[in-house]
Amino acid sequence: MRQIAFNTHISGKFNTELEDLRNSVLTMGGEVEQQLIDTLKAIRLNHSGLAEKVALNDLRINSMEIQIDKECMRIIAKRHPTASDLRLVMIISKAITDIERMGDEIERMARLVTKQKIPNSESVKSSMLSIGEKVVAMMRGTFDAFARQDDNSALEVYDQDNRIDSEYKRLLAYIVKEMESSNESMQDWLEILWALRSLERVGDRCKNICEYVVTLTRGEDIRHTPLENLSQTLENLE
Amino acid sequence: MNKSRRLFSQGQRQALFIGAGAFFTGLLLLAMISIVLLIAARGGGYFWPQDVHRVSFLSSVDDQPKTVFAQIQSEYMQDGQKMRWLQLSDAQSPYGRQILLESNRTLSLARAPEAARVALKDGRVVLAEPVSVESPESTSIAVARIDAVRENVAQIDARITAIRDDALSQIHLQLTELDQRKVSKNAPARKKLNKAFDRWHSQVLELERQRDSYRLNLQLAQGDDISIPLMDVYSLEHTGQLTAVGKLGVALNRVGRFLTESPKQANTAGGVFPALFGTVLMVFLMTIIVTPFGVLAAVYLNEYAPDNAMTSIIRICVSNMAGVPSIVYGVFGLGFFIYGVGGSLDQLFFEQSLPAPTMGTPGVFWAALTMAILTLPVVIVATEEGLRNVPQGLKAGSYALGATKAETVWHTILPMASPGIMTGVILAIARAAGEVAPLMLVGAVKFAPNLPVDAEFPYLHLERQFMHLGVLIYDGAFHSQTDAKSASMMFAACLLLLVVVFILNILAILLRARLRRRYERR
Amino acid sequence: MLKLFDHEHLDLDNLSDDLTAIRVEDLSLQFGNKHVLENISMRIPKHRVTALIGQSGCGKSTLISSFNRMNDLNPQCRYQGQIYIGDRDINNKKQNVSELRTQVGMVFQRPNPFPMSIYENVCYGLKLQGIKVRRQLDDAVERALKDAALWKEVKDRLFESASVLSGGQQQRLVIARALALKPDILLLDEPTSALDPLTTLFIEELIAELKHRCTIIIVTHNMQQAARVSDYTAFLHQGRLIEYSDSDTLFTTPEQKQTEDYITGRYG
Secondary structure (H helix, E strand, C coil): CCCCCCCCCCCHHHHHHHHHHHHHHHHHHHHHHHHHHHHHHHHHHCCHHHHHHHHHHHHHHHHHHHHHHHHHHHHHHHHCCCHHHHHHHHHHHHHHHHHHHHHHHHHHHHHHHHCCCCCCCHHHHHHHHHHHHHHHHHHHHHHHHHHHCCHHHHHHHHHHHHHHHHHHHHHHHHHHHHHHHCCCCHHHHHHHHHHHHHHHHHHHHHHHHHHHHHHHHHCCCCCCCCHHHHHHHHHHHC | CCHHHCCCCHHHHHHHHHHHHHHHHHHHHHHHHHHHHHHHHHHHHHHCCCCCEEEEEECCCCCCEEEEEEEEEEEEEECCEEEEEEEEECCCCCCCEEEEEEHHHEEEEEECCCCEEEEECCCCEEEEEEEEEECCCCCCECHHHHHHHHHHHHHHHHHHHHHHHHHHHHHHHHHHHHHHCCCCCCCHHHHHHHHHHHHHHHHHHHHHHHHHCCEEEEECCCCCEEEEEHHHEEEEECHHHCCHHHHHHHHHHHHHHHHHCCEECCCCEECCHHHHHHHHHHHHHHHHHHHHHHHHHHHHHHHHCCCCHHHHHHHHHHHHHCCCCHHHHHHHHHHHHHHHHHHHHHHHHCHHHCCCCCCCCCCHHHHHHHHHHHHHHHHHHHHHHHHHCCCHHHHHHHHHCCCCHHHHHHHHHHHHHHHHHHHHHHHHHHHHHHCCHHHHHHCEECCCCCCCECCCCCCECCCCCEECHHHHHHHHHCCCCCCHHHHHHHHHHHHHHHHHHHHHHHHHHHHHHHHHHHHCCC | CCCCCCCCCCCHHHCCHHHEEEEEEEEEEEECCEEEEEEEEEEEECCCEEEEECCCCCCHHHHHHHCCCHHHHCCCEEEEEEEEECCEECCCCCCCHHHHHHHEEEECCCCCCCCCEHHHHHHHHHHHCCCCCHHHHHHHHHHHHHHCCCHHHHCCCCCCEHHHCCHHHHHHHHHHHHHCCCCCEEEEECCCCCCCHHHHHHHHHHHHHHCCCCEEEEECCCHHHHHHHCCEEEEEECCEEEEEEEHHHHHHCCCCHHHHHHHCCCCC
């Protein structure tokens, strides 16, 4: 693994700008992570006030996306970054889109609480929260890998998505059985399925960001590589 | 146009052009080499000691066979005969004369290692076999000990000079003083002085007699004895017995004397020191005068003068001045500086000595001034070239730091242009050192009794006339076409002039190279 | 709302006087019959880097040279309008130009150290001002060379000829030479166009440092350079000021089409 030092440019100003940019992504990531934690808490406690706050907070995240995007553009226009600098700016520009979308997904989950559509089934709810916890861990790992530009841990996090996916599928199967016996309306079940779907999507977006981290450090795009070939590809890169 | 109808094809024309260029360059090189070689060979030959020969021949006066010691000065072929110029010593003229000897009158000619070349202090030469040295004590001291004996003579001579300079001149002064005070002839003081004078004088006479009894006895080729006071002997060279190294020593010794002594026998023998000194001094003075004038004029023209027709006219005039024949400058110097300026100065400051002129007469200062005017265009043109080469950016850099125009010129432009200025000075020096014609009008003479610099106040006598190597050469060339020896001296002076110009140029070029390294980038 | 990045964007049209280093009012300039600058009005902010960009012959070098009256060297130059530095109109004929030039330093395209030692180069301006005390000069030289980030490289060979230095070092020496006079304003006329890219970056970094000491105005052909070093950028075209704003805006979202075309390389 090659650690890229982004603070060794001749121009001290450029160093600061890149550092600020990376930090801003982490700030935004931390914000989204907190949103997810808050949402899970709101679901667990059925705390609609907290859920409202999450929904409101999403606007902050949206504004952050715009600011960071603008800064990326500014840096490209003024600094003409190349190679690792260029990859950094480009993946940040893409990563914040993913992060912002995570925020949107999380907001959708929070709506579940405000609309009082939390599943009555305790087992569904606990399974949902358990997937949520896993996604939080994955998100934390993702931002951690991004902060440290650690592609190995990014790949580890990448693998976590499979477990989330299988757990999600198991839960879906369980919900289908539940739906037949339940007295809840189809409408409510759909809301729950959407929320679950969002949670799963958050995991996918974390996966995307992990891919970006690998792109940043290794300079190789590993998107759309079938999982079986991935290890081969990465070995070739070493 | 059909190319094939031309006389030569493209390639042929090119080859022709290159060929012609190479040919003329080669010719030029050949001419330069032959000049230097001729001057170096003839001039150098003047210093190389020649063998003394014993020559027997039929005298052209009475057809009697005669044997003499002689040195061959030059040889050439004429009507199938070998003609030789001989410098010989015989009973009639032991102090040397020259004859032209045809080979059919020559009976024998062989090297005579026993014979020596004895040069006298007045420049004359005796070729004879040294027999012995005589002193008051002994009549036959070996010739080999001549140096020790000459030491004695020199001591005696020094004593005579000492007495003359100290005691006798003192008494002379006192006598003159008495005369001035009109003291009677029989006054006891005067008598006392006279007595002292007589005593010293007799002592001098005694010493002189003693000195003159040191003699060198020589034998000419036919056995005639001659005796020369050792006092008069300048040098004794046993050239025939010398190895090549020894000859080289003698030659170097002669070069040294040539450079440090005054001419003898109307510039046909002796050294050229006054001429060398005069040349260098004149060039030096000229450089001091011409450099500031030329540089200031060039700075004005290049930096200050408005860009208009007047400036262009001045520029053209300056360039044209470089083409004016030098004799015109000589006449100008004589008419304007000497008669005009010098004459006025005489009337203003030296009225008491008129009509004898003090400044209104040719002298080294006027010569330097005239040469400065003559070389001014060269310096101006070269300096302007140097000034133009100063990068605009440097000037701008200086102005941007708050420098005024004068400060910029002084601190930046002039140092940067100094290599160009040096080029001008080099050219000026080369030109001034080689000029003869104008110098003869304004101060250079064949023989000057005094150097322009001596121990007498004010030490530097700018009004004095001076000797110049070029004039010496010019003079030497007219002495006598047959006088092969002085012709040689002319070549030697020529070689020296060449060397002087060469050294001055080398110095200036070294200085310029230093300045270039310092002030020119890339 | 949370602000992630802090970029200063002053309102250049309504810049307060204590933030203004140079106020140009209606400046027009011609060489002979050729109009080089026409009706330029702008305020250049203090302690910022302002870049002038535009095609060759657009008048940017002439504009920067008019801030220390270097255009006076051309006898054909005529100008109207005022340029205020502080409250003095430097276009006033009574203005002492030498004194002005000590306060408004200038560095040119080619490094032009004088053919003297490094020390003497830095002293040049000070000596012209009549400062002769050795200790004073020593201190000034050391400070100026430190400010120009050259001290470490040359402190052991101050008395060697300046021509032994590399191009970038020479340019920093020239900057030090100007800094020795403690100017309020430093004009840089294409200071890196004769230097290699890496050296250029060093000079640019130096410029970023120097703006804390003086106001910097830089003319450059290199748009990327203008973008990198400048806080504010003015675009000139055919002697007119087309657009003047903070560089972030000018290089990302220019207002004028001419500016857009120039910075995106769409004409000439």
